[in-house]
Each structure stands twice: as C-alpha cells, then as structure tokens.
Amino acid sequence: MSRAPTxxxxxxxxxxxxxxxxxxxxxPAVSVMDxxxxxxxxxxxxxxxxxxxxxxxxxxxxxxxxxREALAGAxxxxxxxxxxxxxxxxxxxxxxxxxxxxxxxxxxxxxxxxRLKGEAPACPRCGSLxxxxxxxxxxxxxxxxxxxxxxxxxxDRFKCH
Amino acid sequence: MTPDxxxxxxxALRLGDDSLVLGQRLGEWCGKAPMLEVDLALxxxxxxxxxxxxxxxxxxxxxxxxxxxxxxxxxxxDVLDFANCLLVEQPNGDFARTIARQxxxxxxxxxxxxxxxxxxxATLAGIAKKAIKxxxxxxxxxxEWMVRLGDGTDESRARxxxxxxxxxxxxxxxxxxxxxxxxxxxxxVAPDPAALRAPFDAELDTVLAxxxxxxxxxxxxxxxxxxxxxxxxxxxxxxxxxxxxxAYPDAVW
Numbered sequence: 001m002s003r004a005p006t007x008x009x010x011x012x013x014x015x016x017x018x019x020x021x022x023x024x025x026x027x028p029a030v031s032v033m034d035x036x037x038x039x040x041x042x043x044x045x046x047x048x049x050x051x052x053x054x055x056x057x058x059x060x061x062x063x064x065x066x067x068r069e070a071l072a073g074a075x076x077x078x079x080x081x082x083x084x085x086x087x088x089x090x091x092x093x094x095x096x097x098x099x100x101x102x103x104x105x106x107x108x109x110x111x112x113x114x115r116l117k118g119e120a121p122a123c124p125r126c127g128s129l130x131x132x133x134x135x136x137x138x139x140x141x142x143x144x145x146x147x148x149x150x151x152x153x154x155x156d157r158f159k160c161h
Numbered sequence: 162m163t164p165d166x167x168x169x170x171x172x173a174l175r176l177g178d179d180s181l182v183l184g185q186r187l188g189e190w191c192g193k194a195p196m197l198e199v200d201l202a203l204x205x206x207x208x209x210x211x212x213x214x215x216x217x218x219x220x221x222x223x224x225x226x227x228x229x230x231x232x233x234x235x236x237x238x239d240v241l242d243f244a245n246c247l248l249v250e251q252p253n254g255d256f257a258r259t260i261a262r263q264x265x266x267x268x269x270x271x272x273x274x275x276x277x278x279x280x281x282x283a284t285l286a287g288i289a290k291k292a293i294k295x296x297x298x299x300x301x302x303x304x305e306w307m308v309r310l311g312d313g314t315d316e317s318r319a320r321x322x323x324x325x326x327x328x329x330x331x332x333x334x335x336x337x338x339x340x341x342x343x344x345x346x347x348x349x350v351a352p353d354p355a356a357l358r359a360p361f362d363a364e365l366d367t368v369l370a371x372x373x374x375x376x377x378x379x380x381x382x383x384x385x386x387x388x389x390x391x392x393x394x395x396x397x398x399x400x401x402x403x404x405x406x407x408a409y410p411d412a413v414w
Binding site: 088 | 210216287
C-alpha cells in the first residue's frame with residue numbers, strides 16, 4: 001500500500017527525465033522540456049500533454065514521433081500523448097536553462113517576458129546591445145534574422161511569441 | 162447532422178479553405194521572391210496558414226463525423242466543394258499584388274480571429290487564440306510592405322495602386338452574411354461578419370495614409386466563393402496541390 005505511490009511518482013519522474021533528453025529537431029541544443037513543448041505530465045505517469053509551438057512548424061510531427069519513440073524505448077509505450085492548443089504556447093514557457101542553452105548555441109533567446117518584446121537582444125557572440133533586425137522571418141518559423149552592429153556578425157533570434 | 166452542426170462544419174471548412182488556398186498560393190513564391198528575406202517570409206506565412214488549415218479542416222472533419230480527416234478534405238474535394246473566399250485564390254501576379262492581397266486578407270482575418278477568441282465553441286476559440294498571434298505578424302509584414310511600395314519609387318507606387326485596385330473587388334465578400342454565419346452568430350460561435358467592417362476600414366485607412374495611397378473607388382463586389390462559385394484559377398491551383406494524393410491514393414506521409 002505504501003509502496004504504490006512511490007512507484008507511480010517514479011514513473012512520472014522517469015518520463016520527465018526521458019523527455020529532458022528528447023531534442024528539438026531544428027535546434028538540437030534544447031530539449032522538448034526546455035522549450036515548454038511538454039505542458040503536463042500527469043502525476044501517475046499515464047499521459048503527457050504537449051503543445052505545438054507554431055501551427056505550421058514542420059517539426060511538430062517529428063517532435064511527436066521522437067517523444068513516442070523515446071518513451072517506447074524506455075518501456076513506456078503505453079503513455080498516452082495528448083496534443084493541446086489552448087492556452088497557446090508562448091516563448092514565456094521556455095525555461096531558464098533552455099534560454100541559456102539557446103544562447104550557448106548562438107541563438108539570442110527571447111526576452112524573459114513577452115512584455116519586453118520590443119527590446120533589442122544582446123549579440124550572442126560579443127554581448128553588444130547594438131543589434132538590428134534584418135528580417136522578421138528566418139530559417140525556421142520561430143526565429144528572426146538579426147545582425148550585430150559592433151562585431152558585424154549575423155545571428156538568429158528566437159522570436160518573442 | 163443537425164442544422165447547428167451543419168453550419169459549424171461549413172464555417173470551419175470556409176476558414177480552413179481560406180488558409181489552405183492562400184498558403185498554397187504563397188508557397189508558389191518559394192525560390193523566386195524578389196529577395197532572400199522576402200522568400201523566407203512568404204514561405205513562413207505559407208507554413209503558418211497551412212498549419213492553421215490543418216487544425217481547421219481537421220475540426221471540420223470531426224464535426225462532420227463521417228470519417229473525413231483534414232487531409233481528405235484538402236486533397237479529395239473538387240473545386241465546387243471548396244468554400245474559400247475569392248480573394249485568396251487569385252494568382253500571385255507581381256509582388257505588389259501578392260502584398261495587397263495579403264494585407265487585405267490578414268487585416269480582415271485578424272478582426273475575425275479576435276472575435277473567434279471569444280467563441281462559445283471551445284475548439285474554434287483555441288485555434289483562434291493560436292492563429293491570432295501569427296496573423297498579427299502577417300499583417301505587420303504586409304502593412305510595412307504596403308508603405309514601402311506605396312511611398313517608394315514611381316514604379317512600386319504605380320504597381321501597388323494597380324494591385325490594390327485589382328484586389329478591392331474581392332473585399333465585400335469577406336464581410337458577407339448568409340444563413341451559415343447567421344446561425345453561428347446567434348449561437349455565439351462566430352462574430353457577426355458585417356460588424357468586422359468598420360474596424361477593418363479604420364485600420365485600412367491608417368495604413369493607406371502612411372503609404373500615401375487612397376482607398377480604391379467602390380464598385381460592386383464579386384462574391385460566390387463561399388457557395389463554391391470560383392474563378393477558373395482555383396481549379397488550376399487544386400490540380401497541382403492535389404496531384405500526388407490523387408495519383409497515388411495509398412501514399413502516406
């Protein structure tokens with residue numbers, strides 16, 4: 001009787017650990033947990049709720065498949081995967097660790113809060129705040145193209161969404 | 162289907178078809194836009210719209226309840242069964258015409274989605290809350306280009322005036338009410354299409370003023386898309402878009 005809840009807790013914790021190692025297919029430096037794509041893992045570890053970032057993001061299907069494969073590989077193939085749209089995903093859900101990893105990967109992370117969206121990002125290479133937007137649309141739906149006026153390097157910025 | 166479900170099905174289909182057809186049109190620019198940034202932008206817009214179409218057509222299929230999913234609705238219907246507005250099926254023309262079309266569509270769609278965020282239908286509200294963020298981005302992109310072209314060179318100005326004039330005939334249809342919308346407005350599912358016109362006009366005038374452009378002279382609008390009466394252009398678009406799943410019905414993604 002007293003052992004059951006621990007086992008259930010373990011299951012949810014295991015799922016969490018497995019998903020923390022599932023990379024985003026476009027930006028492998030960050031995991032689906034870092035990006036806030038995994039919205040909820042139920043306490044008993046029976047189901048996982050995920051959310052798409054951009055509705056047209058081609059990575060959505062790949063992400064879902066990677067999650068399924070990772071869970072099945074760990075003997076957790078019976079976990080139910082639920083996709084939920086509402087409330088819509090926002091970059092505010094990217095974790096602090098996720099932001100650090102993006103920066104280390106060379107992508108300027110979105111501001112900590114969407115209320116700061118108007119502010120220019122620091123250049124991920126030299127740290128200068130003298131940056132400018134080149135194109136609001138970049139290599140993936142989630143990124144915009146920026147340039148540093150000090151070191152002259154172009155860089156991707158994760159859009160505030 | 163009860164009449165209420167039938168109206169909801171038709172409505173989701175319209176919204177989905179608008180997104181799908183415009184997404185396909187914008188995809189035609191891929192690889193040949195005036196510059197790399199614009200190429201990326203138009204492809205991104207197309208992706209957003211096709212993503213929205215996936216949700217909307219998927220929901221339409223669910224409401225209909227006879228086993229058609231989003232892909233079936235997209236790839237296995239003929240021209241007469243498409244319910245998109247006429248504006249989105251118009252050929253891309255030159256860059257100015259694509260931008261004018263996008264500007265008018267995104268401006269209308271933004272108001273519509275804002276209304277749908279408060280829909281009594283939880284699924285439509287959920288899709289709208291997601292799509293509105295993307296649509297605001299599309300509108301900003303198109304508005305900035307309207308200003309750049311209108312207040313640009315003699316050539317760009319002449320072209321965008323032409324473009325706006327061409328697209329203008331398809332604007333009235335966007336605000337058209339019919340029994341489908343009437344039933345859904347009464348149920349709090351959809352915003353009243355006619356009520357979206359005044360805020361549309363106000364924002365339109367603001368952008369046009371900045372672009373040093375004028376609203377085209379009003380003329381009788383061309384309508385009929387919602388009832389399946391399309392221009393010849395839609396059939397050509399579908400023949401390309403639907404070719405693969407029709408030629409190879411067993412193909413899977």
